[in-house]
Amino acid sequence: xxxxxxxxxxxxxxxxxxxxxxxxxxxxxxxxxLTALSDEPMRRMRYADGHVxxxxxxxxxxxxxxxxxxxxxxxxxxxLPEPMEGMPGQIPPAPIGDIIGxxxxxxxxxxxxxxxxxxxxxxxxxxxRVERFTKExxxxxxEAGPTADLVEAFAQPVPAxxxxxxxxxxxxxxxxxxxxxxxxxxxxxxxxAKGDAHTALLQYLGELVLAKRAEPTxxxxxxxxxxxxTDEELAGIGGLLLAAGLDTTANMLALGTFALLSNPDQLDxxxxxxxxxAQTVEELLRYLSVADPLLxxxxxxxxxxxxxxxxxxxxxxxVQAVNRxxxxxxDPDRLDIHRKATGHLAFGHGVHQCLGQQxxxxxxxxxxxxxxxxxxxLRLAVPPREVPLRERSNIYGVVSLPVTWDQV
Numbered sequence: 001x002x003x004x005x006x007x008x009x010x011x012x013x014x015x016x017x018x019x020x021x022x023x024x025x026x027x028x029x030x031x032x033x034l035t036a037l038s039d040e041p042m043r044r045m046r047y048a049d050g051h052v053x054x055x056x057x058x059x060x061x062x063x064x065x066x067x068x069x070x071x072x073x074x075x076x077x078x079x080l081p082e083p084m085e086g087m088p089g090q091i092p093p094a095p096i097g098d099i100i101g102x103x104x105x106x107x108x109x110x111x112x113x114x115x116x117x118x119x120x121x122x123x124x125x126x127x128x129r130v131e132r133f134t135k136e137x138x139x140x141x142x143e144a145g146p147t148a149d150l151v152e153a154f155a156q157p158v159p160a161x162x163x164x165x166x167x168x169x170x171x172x173x174x175x176x177x178x179x180x181x182x183x184x185x186x187x188x189x190x191x192x193a194k195g196d197a198h199t200a201l202l203q204y205l206g207e208l209v210l211a212k213r214a215e216p217t218x219x220x221x222x223x224x225x226x227x228x229x230t231d232e233e234l235a236g237i238g239g240l241l242l243a244a245g246l247d248t249t250a251n252m253l254a255l256g257t258f259a260l261l262s263n264p265d266q267l268d269x270x271x272x273x274x275x276x277x278a279q280t281v282e283e284l285l286r287y288l289s290v291a292d293p294l295l296x297x298x299x300x301x302x303x304x305x306x307x308x309x310x311x312x313x314x315x316x317x318x319v320q321a322v323n324r325x326x327x328x329x330x331d332p333d334r335l336d337i338h339r340k341a342t343g344h345l346a347f348g349h350g351v352h353q354c355l356g357q358q359x360x361x362x363x364x365x366x367x368x369x370x371x372x373x374x375x376x377x378l379r380l381a382v383p384p385r386e387v388p389l390r391e392r393s394n395i396y397g398v399v400s401l402p403v404t405w406d407q408v
Contacts, residue, residue, distance in 0.1 A: 015046040018055065018081040018293070018316060020391070027389055028259050028288060029333060030320035038321045042307050045316060051079040053314035054307075057321035059328035059345070061305040065315055066349040068304070071296035073352055075101040078295045079314040095198070097236015100352065107351065110237065113227050114355055117220055123358035126162065130366045133161040138374045147381055150401040155254035156246075158367055162359070163245035167238060168212060168219025177201060181243045185394045198239075205235040205242070241356065248291055249360045251390070251397025253367055256284040258387060258401055260368070261380055263335050267372065270337060274369040280337040281364040286344035287335050290396045292319040294348060319345055377406040 019033025029035070034057070037043065041058020056062050065071055075091045094101025099110040141153040148154070160178065164171045183189050183197035209221065209231050216222035221238055229237070260267045270280050294317040298309045309315060323344045324332040347354035354360070372378065380387070381402035388399035 012046060012050070012052055015044050015052060017046050020082060022389065022391055027387070030324060034318060034321050038325070041305055045081070047079040047081050047314060048083040049079055051314060053079060053316065054309060056315055056317045057325065058305065059322050059325040062317045062322040062345055063349050064304050065296055065317055066294065066345070066352070068302060069104065070299050070302045071315065072103050072299050073101055073296060074103055077297035081293065081316045095236055097233045098240055099237070100240070111351065113224065113229065117223060118355045118358065120358045123362050126166065126359065127362055127366065129165055130162055130363055134158055134367050134370045138370060142374065145405065146407045147402065147404045150257055150403050151250070151254045151398060152400070154371065156250045158253065159246050159249035159363055162363055163242055166220050166245070166359070167242060168217050168221045169208065169242065173204070177204060177242060178246065181247055184243060185247055186392065188392045201239045202235050205238040206231060209234045209238065245356050245359065247395050249363050251290045251395050252284065252288065252360070252364060254401050255288050255290060255397045256364065256368065257371065258398060259284060259288060259335055261378070262384060266335055266337050270369065271372050271376070274373070276337055277365040277369045278361070280368060281361055282341040282344065283335065283337050283339050285346035286323045286329065286341040289320045289323045289346050291346065292396065293317055294319060375405040378403055379405070
C-alpha cells in the first residue's frame with residue numbers, strides 16, 4: 001500500500017528546495033543541507049517555479065526511478081529544481097540530436113545507432129592512444145614546471161585529445177569549442193550566451209559533418225555518416241558527445257586529483273599499487289558524483305519505494321546523495337580506494353545511462369597513475385580552501401588546481 005510520509009500537515013512554503021550551497025565544509029561532500037534531507041530516501045520538494053515534486057536521495061529509490069519507463073526525460077515535461085539565469089518557465093524540447101531529453105521510440109533509434117560504437121572492447125582499444133596523449137601532456141607539464149594549473153595543463157587536454165580522436169575533430173580547433181562547452185555548462189551564463197554557444201558549436205559540427213561525408217576518415221562521425229542520420233542529427237549528436245566527453249572527464253580528473261592530494265593515505269596506496277587504478281576510478285566516481293542531479297517526470301501515477309508519485313510530478317534524483325547512501329555504501333563520506341564501489345549511479349542508470357562511461361573509465365584509469373608516477377612529490381600550491389570551485393555549473397569541479405612538485 002502506498003503512502004506519503006511528508007504529505008500530512010505540510011504546506012508548500014514549508015517544503016525544502018534543493019540545497020546547493022557548498023561554501024562550508026569539505027569541498028568533496030554534498031551540500032550540508034542535502035545531507036540533512038537524506039534521512040528519508042524520497043520526500044516532497046518545492047521547485048523554482050513553485051511546482052511540488054520529489055527529491056530522491058536513496059539508492060534503491062533512485063535505481064527504481066531511473067529504470068522505470070513511466071518516468072520521462074523529455075525536457076518540456078520537467079521543472080527545474082533551482083532557477084537558471086535567463087531560463088524561461090517552460091523548458092523547450094530537446095534540440096535535434098540531444099538524446100538525453102528524449103524518450104522511446106526516438107531515444108531508442110539514436111541509442112541503437114550509438115551503443116555498438118561505444119562497446120567496452122572498442123573503448124579499450126583506445127587505451128594505447130590515451131596513454132600516448134597522457135604522456136605528451138605530462139611531458140609538456142614537466143618541461144614547463146615545477147608549477148602548473150592542473151586543469152589547463154592536464155585535466156582538460158587529455159580528454160579533449162581523446163574525444164577529438166574518437167569523433168575525428170581536429171585537435172587544433174579545441175580552443176574554439178572548449179569555450180563554447182564551458183558556456184553551455186555555466187549556470188550563471190544567460191540564455192543568450194548559451195544560445196550563441198550552442199549555435200556556434202552546431203555550426204562547427206555541421207561543417208565537420210559535411211567534410212566527413214565528402215572525405216570519410218577512421219572516426220566515429222565518419223562511421224555515423226553511413227547511417228540514416230541527417231546532417232542536422234549528426235551535428236547535434238556530435239555536439240552532445242563532444243561536450244559530454246570533454247567536460248565531465250576533465251572535471252573528474254581535476255577534482256579527483258584534488259581529492260587524492262587531500263587524502264594522502266589513499267594517494268600513497270594508489271602510488272604503491274597502480275593495479276588499484278580501476279577500483280580507484282569507481283570510488284572517485286562514487287565519492288565525487290560531478291554530474292548532478294538527474295531529472296524525470298512521471299507520465300502516470302507510479303509507486304516507487306512505497307511512495308505514490310502523481311502523474312506530472314518532476315522527480316529530482318540527487319546523485320551526490322544517492323552515492324553517499326549509507327544503506328548501500330557503508331561509511332559513505334570516506335574516500336576509500338579499497339572499497340568495492342560498483343553499483344554507484346555516477347553514470348546514471350537505465351536506458352539513459354552514459355554512453356561514454358567505458359571511455360571515461362579508460363581515460364581515468366590511465367591518467368591518475370601516470371600523473372602520480374611522473375610527479376612523486378605532487379602537491380597543492382595553495383591552501384585547499386583557496387582552490388576555486390565550479391559551484392554554479394551542471395558539472396561540479398574546480399576552476400583551476402594550482403599544483404607544484406620538486407624538480408629532480
